[in-house]
Amino acid sequence: MTAAPLHMAGERLMLDPAGAVYWPARRMLIAADLHLEKGTAFARRGMLLPPYDTALTLDRLALLRRRYAPAMLVALGDSFHDRAAALRLNPADRARLLRIAEGLDLVWITGNHDPDPPETLPGRSCDELACEPFTLRHIPRDGVCTDPEMAGHLHPKAQVQTRGQTISRPCFIADDTRMILPAFGTYTGGLDVRDPAIAGLYPRGAQLFLLGRDRVFAFRTAPAPRARMRQA
Amino acid sequence: MTTDLLPDAFATWFAARGWTPRPHQRAMLDAAASGQSALLVAPTGGGKTLAGFLPSLVDLAKHGSSGKIHTVYVSPLKALAQDIARNLIDPIDDMGLPIRIETRTGDTSQTQRKRQREIPPDILLTTPESLALLLSLPEADEMFEGLSCVILDEIHAIAGTKRGDQLALCTARLSRLAPDLRLVGLSATVAHPDAIAAYIAPNGDPARVRRITGAQGAPPEIGILVPEPSGPRDRTLPWSGHMGLFAAPAILAAIKASGMTIVFVNTRAQAELLFDALWRHNDETLPIAMHHGSLDPEQRRRVEDAMAAGRLRAVVATSSLDLGIDWAGVDQVIQVGAPKGVSRLLQRIGRANHRMDAASRAILVPANRFEVLECEAAREGVAEMALDGDPPRPGGLDVLAQHLLGMACSAPFLPDDLYAEVRTAAPYARLSRQDFDDTLRFVADGGYALQAYDRHRKLFTDAIGLVWVRDERVARQYRMNIGTIVEAPMLRVRQRRGGVLGEVEEGFAAQLVPGDTFLFGGRLLRFEGLRETAVEVTPGTGGEPRVPIYEGGRLPLSTNLADRVRRILHDPDLWPLLPVPVQEWLALQARRSRLPGEDDLLVETFPRGGRWYLVAYCFEGRNAHQTLGMLLTRRLERAGAGPLGFVTTDYVLACWCAHEPQDMAALFAEDMLGDDLDAWMADSAMLRRTFRTVAVIAGLIERKAPGAEKNRRQVTINSDLLYDVLRQHEPDHVLLRATRADAAAGLTDLGRIAHMLRRAAGRTVHVRLPRVSPLAVPVLLEIGRERIAHGAGEEDLLAEAEQLIAEGMSESA
Structure with a gap:
């Protein structure tokens, strides 16, 4: 498992192939869009998905905690799939979450799915978190970014053509000032980085880091003609 | 058989048109009179549909309407149901019969539906999906209790598919609601008539089915079109490729020489390219249109109308025109590219069969020299009426899951009763109680070991054991998701x-x-x-256009045709039938290497460009070869040959290695299938696609509702994620079982590989050559053109792409 270093706004960030950012200077681990209890939310609507998503998401998060031993863990919004999700955690998953939170500074940034702080759970809550030079928020600001930010919300994914087949993976997307993290939750889908909702935020193009099994794969989007694989 | 079975009014009607009832039409009346179900096998254009309806019309004319539905007609195509309605109205009006006919499909308006509930028609024309919907209504019992007959049209095209599974479950229910119900199947000639008879047998008893065969039409005239070489150096007949575009001028000439032509192709991409190529040569601007399944329905309908009105000279079509309305004016059928199977070719040729006594005319256009052999084999197969096709496979558990929920929506049931009922449907005759119970549990609460969804159960069981649907919302959701056709996103x-x-x-x-x-x-x-x-x-203007490719576009070569191709290859006495360049090619192969035998396995190895090539002449079809290629490369890996990739056609598998492959007998030993199959299958993109279909049909995930996807990154669930989670946590989940069953039967063609390996045991012929053989040229030309889907893993491909782009974009270069 190899994290890729990325220098941005004068800081060195580690992009972990599990889909989270580790910021060594601050000993801070950042993950976006956990969407905990999405499975049970769907079950209420009649889709009985395999009921393991919350456990899997938390186990992956626990693994990162062991790997980096952070002092601070920031959940970048939409940590819970809906307002009632935190209350639906089953006892085992709740215990998983408490173990992760133990002994570190846990920050729940609010998102559109979870606008209220989670009750009965450890950690503090805020709409934005200023961490020089970055601001951490759920929804990226509109338009060109002057103050560096890290955000989630958009669930970026990208596609690569190789040898006649298309491979699609969640990805980090970043330029000099803005980083959008992939969704960390187990049942979260993605939005293609060429969608105007994402592409519009990077008019001068951006770097992409597609999540692999053991490493991330670096590509670029381009405003102008884009480098692209044709069939070999 | 007596003439009284046909009332005077009908006899007069037949006579007024100068017709006499055909023997099979009388036989259908006779079967009805004795209360028997019937299977009518007859070619297109033989009055088959009228024969199917005649007993119902006679019965209704004699006894009058009961105020209940008397006959249900089920067609695989919505358009066909509507067309049949128009055709039936003629005799009914002419004879002044008091019979009401209505259609019920996805297009039927709310008002019509309401009226149909209040005043049921005597004859209801519908599709399998709409029938399933009607049977899920609480009033289904009442609606169908007076039912006398169910007519299943184009049954050969439905039995053995998931739609066929669904339809069989629905007719099992109808047979329970109306115990004296007769089933009538209308079918083209099929390879497995027993299986079709079992399919329509009430309560699964084939002895209760009368088999009736219609008169065969004149045998079709099939020509093979290979463009004449323009000179001695012209190598017109391509070595590879599947599009047949080189033949566009000759195809156009054939269109010009005839009335209305349907030009059938094998894929939508081929339709686009051939249509484009034809128009490039179409100096006289003959009206030529195109029809395929991805075009807007409105556009397709306009083409169909223009055809019916005789305004077109040709339509380039995919299987979207295989079934459906008879267009009287079709004079010839041209098949471009290999036909892949005798039954499919017959079905297509039948589209030009507008008069029973006149032969259908068809022209086959092979796209490469291997396909010349296949076209010749197909012509021979048609002449012998040697139909292909596998016997229907057992019914899918995903379709069963959908049906169980539908039945609960109609009325509470006892599992024992429903299990017994389901087993009267032929595809589920051998359904185990365990599979039934697991499927029922899946519908009820998802069927997970971790019982997380007790509060969200869709079904619950009351004190006396009746199973109920939870509420109207679940029923509504079910009705929105009926059906077994799942398209790629x-x-x-x-x-x-x-x-x-x-x-x-x-x-x-x-x-x-x-x-x-x-x-x-x-x-x-x-x-x-x-x-x-x-x-x-x-x-657009200029540039080199791409062509959309669609999943599952290409059918593999049938076993039947493969055997015939092999025989032609092996027997030089048959070669004079073939064009001269093909004869020369085969003769050269015989001199330089050898020809594949009728039941051996020829494997050639030769060095080329610093690599070693291995070419195996398996003739088992593309799908089987893909699976085989994956297994073979793993074996070569272990044997130290350093395999680098493989490519397949319907005929041949070619693999290239860093070192010389040795010991073919061991390499192709029968135990190959045991090797890595499970691990590879589980990870393959093919299985993920299969899982998605199964999950949608079974109701785990919803169909994508068009327009409702504004925010789809949050609304839709990626089935790949579910697949991975299930594999990890519930490897024996009923949906994974259904997925594996589908994959084993379908895309991997495991049965064919097993059969080939068995046949080749002890008969593997290894020829070591100094260079490529004539017969191996076509497959080598495919290298680089075919996707190499199963060779390398996604991670390797991503790394390679990253590396390549980095190199290509580096400043220092």
């Missing part, structure tokens, strides 16, 4: 100024960058951008 193709042209697969759209051009619906389009649910386009 599609995006609409929308003009920036103008309407929707049709759909392309999301995967194709993903490959486009703004400014790219592609061919669609016969137009050159420029890709402008993706808007969540649509591909925005403007008219």
